[in-house]
Structure formats: structure tokens, C-alpha cells
Amino acid sequence: MKKNVRYLVVVLVCIAVLVGAVLVLALTGGEEEAASSSAGSTSSTAVEALIDRPDTELKTMEVTNEEGGYIIHAEPEAASSGAESGAESSASSSSTVKMLYTVDGLKDDYANRSLVTAAVNDVLTLAPSRDLGEIGDLSEYGLDKPVAKVKATYTDGSTFSYWVGGESAGTDGARYICEEGSSTVYVATLGDFLYGSNIQFIRNDVLNVTSKDETASSEENLESGIRFTRIALSGSNYDEPIELVSDDDGSTIKMVKPRTAGTNETEMDTLKEALTTLTAYGAVAAEPTQEDLEKYGLADPAARVEFTAEGDDYAMIASNADSEGYCYLMLEGRDVVYKVLESRISAWLNADAFKLQSRLTFQPMLTELKSMEVSVNGKETAFTFTRTKNEDKSTEDETAYDYTVAGPDGKELNYEYFRNFYKSFIVLSLIENTADIPDGDPEITATYRYFDKSDVDVVEFYRASGRRYTVVVNGQVLGNTVTSGMETALESMELLIQGEEVPDTVG
Structure with missing residues (x-):
């Protein structure tokens, strides 16, 4: 019995040793296989750069x-x-x-x-x-x-x-x-x-005109500080060209085509801003062919603008807008067709000459007048001016004058009362455009002569309708004004001639 037990113990020990050996081999073999598998996986997924050159x-x-x-x-x-x-x-x-x-x-x-x-x-x-x-x-x-x-x-x-x-x-x-x-x-x-x-790879900035005045700030540039001396508009969108030129010092700009007139400051600021900076949505063609120009509406452009700013000349052409509101544009000297929003160039794409011109009829400086003649339905009233040097107020650089005005009978009138009448006469504003001079003679004509120049300016008012006058200056039609303003001015003139007080209706 004891002998059998001893054999059983020996067998159990052998079995335990064998099981342990198997486990060791199994564990050792598994680790090697896992390591081998892991290494193989890394090798198959690692990718080197295909291009590695400086x-x-x-x-x-x-x-x-x-x-x-x-x-x-x-x-x-x-x-x-x-x-x-x-x-x-x-x-x-x-x-x-x-x-x-x-x-x-x-x-x-x-x-x-x-x-x-x-x-x-x-x-x-x-x-x-x-x-x-x-x-x-x-x-x-x-x-x-x-x-x-x-x-x-x-x-x-x-x-x-x-x-x-x-x-x-x-x-x-x-x-x-x-x-x-x-x-x-x-x-x-x-x-x-x-x-x-x-x-x-084409830059989107088309225009960036800056002031050549080194003392001007960037803010002043944005506030129309750029000096424009000429702007000309033409193209298929224009029945007749528009041209604007500045005076000698560039301080003011006036219209010379299609008529001679002052300019509307607000509209001019908008136009100048559109010609100062322009960024495109993108470019669509470089070195365009004739076929490209026709494709983008530039073979016969809707608008062309030429302008001189800060002494440099520029020119651009543009198409009308497509169905998405984009126009195509080229800057002269750069063989690129750009795509731009219509709103960015509308100021010169579809400019209106009447909107660009001043709403005022004609405004000579009172102190420059030597005489003013007003004819109402053939009845003439003449005013003459004299000026006398004021020794106390004059300087070496500037001469100061005292002014007087005489009526049709040569009698001196109250100068301040005349000033009030004069303001009401020249403050008349244009309310609508017109190109035609009505038939017949003008109802009212004002003729101006000057101290320091030989020019004679004639402003005529033709009855266009029951409540409209067509204003013609030196033979050029400026537009229509309402009759009520002229009626007020003529009432002031009658008070002036009669020696009565003339109220300031303008302010």
C-alpha cells in the first residue's frame, strides 16, 4: 500500500514538471511570435517620404x-x-x-x-x-x-x-x-x-493709389486725400463721354463734358473712392486672347475709365455684371482679366452725368461782380457794383475792399439786403435732368460781368412746364429747377428796388 502511494506521488511530480515545461515553452514561443508579428506589422505600414530633396x-x-x-x-x-x-x-x-x-x-x-x-x-x-x-x-x-x-x-x-x-x-x-x-x-x-x-497665383489687388504727400496719414488718404486731376468715362454704357478736370492747384474738380458745370461733392467722393483702391474676387485669365476678351465682355467694354491721380495715369475697362453680380475688368498695362463685384466699380461702370454735376445752377462770387442784369419777360433791372480799397484791412499780400451796390436808377442800395436777394437767386437747385431747350424765349435772364476778368456769363430760365424752369448756362442745358424758388427770389428783388427790408430766406 505504501509502495503504491510512493509511485503515485512520483507520477504526479512528473506530470507537474511536464506541465510546467509545456507552459514555459508555450509562453516563450507566444512572446516571440507576438514580437515577430508586431515587427512584421510595423514594417508593412511605415512609409518613407517619396520626395526628400532640398x-x-x-x-x-x-x-x-x-x-x-x-x-x-x-x-x-x-x-x-x-x-x-x-x-x-x-x-x-x-x-x-x-x-x-x-x-x-x-x-x-x-x-x-x-x-x-x-x-x-x-x-x-x-x-x-x-x-x-x-x-x-x-x-x-x-x-x-x-x-x-x-x-x-x-x-x-x-x-x-x-x-x-x-x-x-x-x-x-x-x-x-x-x-x-x-x-x-x-x-x-x-x-x-x-x-x-x-x-x-495672380494677386487680387488691382488698385492701391496712395498720396505722394509724405505728411498725409493713411486716414487722410481714405478720406479722399488723393489728388485727382482728370477723370474720363466712356464705353457702351454711355451715350456721351463724361470728363472731369481739376483747377490748376487740384483743389476743386469740375465737369467739362458733356457740359460745363460744378460737381456734386458726395458723388465725386464715391467715384474717387472706387478709383483709389480695388481688390478683385480673383483672376480668370492671363495674357487674354481676342477670344477671351469677347468671352468676358471686354472686346467692346461697357465702361472705360481713364484718370490721373497723384500725377500717375491709369485706365481700366469693365464688362456689365453677369447673372451672379460679377463684372470682368482689366487694368491697362496688366494682361490679366479680373472678376470683381459690380458694387465695387458701379460708381464708374454706370455713372450719371447729372448726378455727378452740382445741383446748384450758377454761383458767381458776389465780391467778383462788377454788374448783374436781370431780365424778367423783357423787363431789365441792372445792378452795378463799386469797390474801394480798405487801407486798414489790406496787407502786402492781400487787398481788402469795401463794396457798394446801386440799383437801376443809380441809387445806392443796402448791401446786406442785396446779399439776401442774391443768395435767394443763386441758391436755386436742379431737381431733374433734361437735354432739350424748350421753344420760345427765356422768361428770365441773368447776365454777370466781373471786375478782374472780361468773361460774361449768361444764365437763362425757360418755362418747361407749369412748375418747372429749364436752366441754360452760356448755351448749355444744366437741368430743370422748380419755379417756386425763382418766384421767391423775384419777390426779394422787388423789395430791394423799393428800398424795403429783404429777409434772409436762405440762412
């Missing part, structure tokens, strides 16, 4: 796509200086040399260099996120008909090309790519530079 070695980058693509040329702008030698010198030089990029078909004066540099960095920084391995049928990934092809040529003559296929689900901008001539497919996140043409 930008200083790039010569050209060519992108082909449905929009036509573009070609960018690279060259060092300035090499670094220093006493480094060997590998350290090479590495330092590569990192400090600034590259200059130019785009075929674009001039430097309107190319956006920062965007071009960004495109080179984006397109040639190719680090895939996944390696899908060799693929038998590239059409499954859109690589049989790639949406873009990229070819980089380096200074040593070598090239690297890759194709861009369909979108990869899961990440915005991720697409399938493969090196040209290879069936290995990768997934990489790419920017939008691959899918456009050279147009995307």
Missing part, C-alpha cells in the same frame, strides 16, 4: 491637370556667405539660400510670390500616410486617368514624377497616388494647388 536642387516643377496646369521655375536668389567647409558648409548653404520662383505666363509685377512658394512646398512635400502595396488594376484608384500629374526636374538632370488619382475616404484632401511607371499605390493628403492653373 528645394535648392529644384529646377522646374510642372503640374498637368484639367485646368491646364502650370510650370514653375526655380533658381537661387542669393547664396549665403560664410567660412563653413565640407558637409557643414553644404548643409548651411542649402538652408540659407533663398529660392526665387517664377510661373510661366505670369509677370512678376502681378504674381503672388508667397502663393507660388507655398505651392512648391505643398506639391513637393510628399509624405504618404499609407502604403497599399502593388496594385494590379490602377483604375480602381482613379490612377488610370489621373486628375493631376506632377513632374519635378532637378539641377542634376534627374526627375521625379507622380500621379494623383481618386479621393480616399476618411480624410479631407486625401487621395491615391503612385509614382509614374510604378504600380505601388499610396494614400497622401494633398493641397488644392494641384488642381488649378497659373491663374491661381
Whole structure:
């Protein structure tokens, strides 16, 4: 009995040893297998950058796509200086040399260099996120008909090309790519530079006219501080050209076409602002052909503006707006067609000569008048002025005068009463446009002569309707005014002639 027990104990010990050995082997083998499996998995998913060359070695980058693509040329702008030698010198030089990029078909004066540099960095920084391995049928990934092809040529003559296929689900901008001539497919996140043409590298700023007065602040520039000496508007939108010119010192600007008149300050400020700064929505064509001009409505432009600001000449042409409210525009001297919101250029796209001109009829300075003759239905009333130097108020630089006015009988009138009448006569404002002189003779005519010039100005008022006068200055129609204002002025004139007090109806 004891012997049997001893055998049983020995058997149990052996079994325990065997089980322990099996467990050790199992555990040891499992760890090695797991480690081997893990290493194998890492090896299959790790992806190295497909392009890993310094930008200083790039010569050209060519992108082909449905929009036509573009070609960018690279060259060092300035090499670094220093006493480094060997590998350290090479590495330092590569990192400090600034590259200059130019785009075929674009001039430097309107190319956006920062965007071009960004495109080179984006397109040639190719680090895939996944390696899908060799693929038998590239059409499954859109690589049989790639949406873009990229070819980089380096200074040593070598090239690297890759194709861009369909979108990869899961990440915005991720697409399938493969090196040209290879069936290995990768997934990489790419920017939008691959899918456009050279147009995307054109700056959107069209105009930025600034004052040449070094003392003027940026705020003063914004407040129409720019000195305009000429603005001319024409094009198919205009029945007749409009031209505005400044006086000798540029302080005021007046209309000379289609009529001679003062200008409306508010409307002029709006026009000047539209001609001072302009930023486009974007560019649509560079070096446009005749076909392009016709396509964008610029072969026969709706409007053309020519202007001189701060001594520099500018000219632009524009189309009428499309269904989305955009116009197409070109700045003379720049072979680019821009797309702009109509609201940004409406001030000169569809300018109205009547709105640009002053609403006032004709306003000679009272102190400049030598005589004023008023004819009402053939009855004439003449006023004559004299001026006497005021010795006390005069200076070496400026002569001061005292003024008197005499009525039709030569009798001196109250000068302040005359001033009140005169203000009511010249304050008449134009309320509507007209181009025609009514038949017949004018009901009222005012003739002005001056102390210091031989000019004679004639202002005529023709009855246009029951409550309208058409105002004609020196033979040019300015527009219509209401009769009530003239009636008030003529009542004031009668009070003046009779020696009675003339109230100030203008203020």
C-alpha cells in the first residue's frame, strides 16, 4: 500500500514538471511570435517620404491637370556667405539660400510670390500616410486617368514624377497616388494647388493709389486725400463721354463734358473712392486672347475709365455684371482679366452725368461782380457794383475792399439786403435732368460781368412746364429747377428796388 502511494506521488511530480515545461515553452514561443508579428506589422505600414530633396536642387516643377496646369521655375536668389567647409558648409548653404520662383505666363509685377512658394512646398512635400502595396488594376484608384500629374526636374538632370488619382475616404484632401511607371499605390493628403492653373497665383489687388504727400496719414488718404486731376468715362454704357478736370492747384474738380458745370461733392467722393483702391474676387485669365476678351465682355467694354491721380495715369475697362453680380475688368498695362463685384466699380461702370454735376445752377462770387442784369419777360433791372480799397484791412499780400451796390436808377442800395436777394437767386437747385431747350424765349435772364476778368456769363430760365424752369448756362442745358424758388427770389428783388427790408430766406 505504501509502495503504491510512493509511485503515485512520483507520477504526479512528473506530470507537474511536464506541465510546467509545456507552459514555459508555450509562453516563450507566444512572446516571440507576438514580437515577430508586431515587427512584421510595423514594417508593412511605415512609409518613407517619396520626395526628400532640398528645394535648392529644384529646377522646374510642372503640374498637368484639367485646368491646364502650370510650370514653375526655380533658381537661387542669393547664396549665403560664410567660412563653413565640407558637409557643414553644404548643409548651411542649402538652408540659407533663398529660392526665387517664377510661373510661366505670369509677370512678376502681378504674381503672388508667397502663393507660388507655398505651392512648391505643398506639391513637393510628399509624405504618404499609407502604403497599399502593388496594385494590379490602377483604375480602381482613379490612377488610370489621373486628375493631376506632377513632374519635378532637378539641377542634376534627374526627375521625379507622380500621379494623383481618386479621393480616399476618411480624410479631407486625401487621395491615391503612385509614382509614374510604378504600380505601388499610396494614400497622401494633398493641397488644392494641384488642381488649378497659373491663374491661381495672380494677386487680387488691382488698385492701391496712395498720396505722394509724405505728411498725409493713411486716414487722410481714405478720406479722399488723393489728388485727382482728370477723370474720363466712356464705353457702351454711355451715350456721351463724361470728363472731369481739376483747377490748376487740384483743389476743386469740375465737369467739362458733356457740359460745363460744378460737381456734386458726395458723388465725386464715391467715384474717387472706387478709383483709389480695388481688390478683385480673383483672376480668370492671363495674357487674354481676342477670344477671351469677347468671352468676358471686354472686346467692346461697357465702361472705360481713364484718370490721373497723384500725377500717375491709369485706365481700366469693365464688362456689365453677369447673372451672379460679377463684372470682368482689366487694368491697362496688366494682361490679366479680373472678376470683381459690380458694387465695387458701379460708381464708374454706370455713372450719371447729372448726378455727378452740382445741383446748384450758377454761383458767381458776389465780391467778383462788377454788374448783374436781370431780365424778367423783357423787363431789365441792372445792378452795378463799386469797390474801394480798405487801407486798414489790406496787407502786402492781400487787398481788402469795401463794396457798394446801386440799383437801376443809380441809387445806392443796402448791401446786406442785396446779399439776401442774391443768395435767394443763386441758391436755386436742379431737381431733374433734361437735354432739350424748350421753344420760345427765356422768361428770365441773368447776365454777370466781373471786375478782374472780361468773361460774361449768361444764365437763362425757360418755362418747361407749369412748375418747372429749364436752366441754360452760356448755351448749355444744366437741368430743370422748380419755379417756386425763382418766384421767391423775384419777390426779394422787388423789395430791394423799393428800398424795403429783404429777409434772409436762405440762412
